[in-house]
Amino acid sequence: MNTTQGEDAETPSSQFNSTVTLQDRKSSLLYKAKILAGDIGSRTEALDCIREAAALAPGDSEVASALREFENASKLGYDISANDFITETINRTDINYLKYLRNKSIRERFLAEGIAERIREKLKSDSHRQRAIELMKAFSVLESKILDQFSQNLNADDICLLATVETGIELFPDLAEKIKDWPSPDHRSDILKSIIATLSGLLPNVEDNKKKKILHSLARLIAQFDITVHLAKDHVWSILICLDRRKPEQIKSLATIVIAKLVEKLKQTDRTSLCVSFFSDYFSSAWNERDAESMVTVLSSFTVLFQIDMQIASNIYEHEKLLENANDLLLNPNIQVKRAALDLYRNAVSQARLRAEFSSRSTPLLQSLQEDSDPEIRISTCVLIIKAYQGLKGSDNPFSMDELASRLQFSITKDGPFYRLAIEGLAFASADPLLKDLVSKDQSFLAALVELIKLHPADGPMVLGALTIFSNISRYSVKKTEEEQQVERLRKAALRKNFEMELLPESDAQVKQRCLHVLHAGIVPVLGLILKNFSPTFRHLVAEILHSLSSTPENRGPLVQQGVLKTLVKLLGQKQNKEENDLRVITSQTIAKIHISLSPRITNSSCPAETAIKCLADLLNNNELSQIVHFESLVALTNLASEDDNNRDSIAEQTWSQIEMMLLNDNHMIQRASAELICNLVVSHSIAVTKYIDGSSTSNNRLKLLLVLTDVEDYPTRRAVGGILGTLTGYEAICDSIVDQNLDAILRPFDDKADEMLLRGFVCLLNIICNTTKEKDLFSFLTTTASSSKILKASQSTKNEGVLQVVGKVTKELKRRKIIQ
Incomplete structure (x- = not known):
């Protein structure tokens, strides 16, 4: 039976709309009240907003919470003294003190009343210390003058108390900055020494999160000051402990940064011998004790030192006779010592002299380690052999490099847990012309490598190794003149006994086929995702890979389909110093190659014409570049000039004088390309x-x-x-x-x-x-x-x-x- 609703009856839809309207109004009023409450003159208006919201939604929990907060603020009061403010905010965690600190006049009044000294008093209380330090840090973000006040009477007791809280550790670099202008150098030196001693003393015994804070603060302090004059051996040793290979990656990375900055400072001040002393004494101490735990830590620290400064590490390596002790270390019954020793030797053989010495004496030892029961040791040994025996041919090399490379590839394609090690070895193996084809033909391996980069885009060492592999197998041989080739042959004949085994340069056809394998692996879309994470070294590798892939005209269409132009524009857009000029050149060359083959209508959406014209004009106007670069730039600009008058006018404005000069060039290809460009202009x-x-x-x-x-x-x-x-x-x-x-x-x-x-x-x-x-x-x-x-x-x-x-x-x-x- 149908019923007719009266005109005044509310439908479910109208009830819903009414509820939504009330909810929006209530939320709007509470938000307005929150904003107004931060201003002394608007607090009455803020209370009116809360009362209106309460009338709209009686008993609502959000309204009740807003009212409680406002009442707490009213009890605290905006005219409260700095002392009472600290007492209230530290004792009552339900009060949002930031609301008051955002008011500049209140902050200035608190500073005038000596709020820093009040906070200093609260540091002495275990129950209040955390909240007091958090308050000072929050205050310092808005007004750094509180640190000026606090640092004026900074003493060793304050440093010890601050160091017990993570937030306090974060304040040390900022406080140290404030004492730079102290009139007494001795007092300033004592404070810095106390900070360094306190932080380094805490390192061995605190939890990981606190370790990170300490290492980060130490890195900032080393960058700000020459703290090396305040360093004792135990300070450095406590940092070296954090380099233990078993520590979490973040802690090892931060400790590496600290040691790297420390070594840099010592070298800048001609105190390299002090650095050698720190490490040598550390090694001798652990070696004499023959304690497995200490040995793992000290071997780990030496591994990192080789990565930071090869020369210093090599000197210590020879002084401590680490080559003579290779058998003791690599055949140690403790598996962790054995792994750490392999890490060390893998890095040591990167130095040519140490590599020659190691390979001449360690063949039987490495052959036995290849059959070790531990998979990590087997893979690490493969990597060490590849690095130590790389470049040796025929009877000089007792190992099959093909077999070793295949083992490492297999460990990656089968999702092995030690893929970082395998990638490290293949990054070196892929530099060998004999192994490049082997590595590139395994499409499943290349796809697995791309997948690893996708899964771990922030893993710097792994990504660097993977990019190195792609760069090695896709790189074209440098074209040399006949005279340069003759000089090279004479040099190699003088240096190498097995000169007759020397490989001929790779043909472009070989490299072209390898580039096709790399393109099919799907690396191009991934490269654009990792640019923001890394340093110029990574960006150079990305640019080199894309340049090689674009050298084949048939690849240029698929490259654009996979988003190469967006990646190239990102490379151009990132800040670069003068030393990185070659990165811009190689990126611009790749853009030139693509614009030679594809219509501007296709490329404009990813690489605007003005961007392309600017980088091509830079290439053309650089007289230090080769004629082939100038030729490619001219052809690419000719293509762009075929599009419209905007492009033509922009090209002429930026390059006309150079085009005219090239119209007179003795090279007929340059002269031809210049004429064709003018024809379009x-x-x-x-x-x-x-x-x-x-x-x-x-x-x-x-x-x-x-x-x-x-x-x-x-x-x-x-x-x-x-x-x-x-x-x-x-x-x-x-x-x-x-x-x-x-x-x-x-x-x-x-x-x-x-x-x-x-x-x-x-x-x-x-x-x-x-x-x-x-x-x-x-x-x-x-x-x-x-x-x-x-x-x-x-x-x-x-x-x-x-x-x-x-x-x-x-x-x-x-x-x-x-x-x-």
């Missing part, structure tokens, strides 16, 4: 007028050069010049200048007898006939036997419809002017 009316028709002597000389170039030996150059003149003869002034200067040049295309040249010649002739004001001189030239004969023969030598149409127009104009019957 003069389509723009503004360029044609400003460069050739402004009546100046410079414009006149430019036209004379074009007329001379109609007779150059290179056919494509003559064709391009014919195109330029075909456009320019559409202007009356150009036609008059040609009649005055060199009409013979206009008839030169007829000597080629090629349809495209005949077309250009007849177009120029037609334009001059129609546009010149010097008809008498023109007709006098055309009626000569030589000229009329050449024109007639040219018109009879073609069957091309396009050419014949223009010939018909020329004949018509000549008849109209009664030059011919």
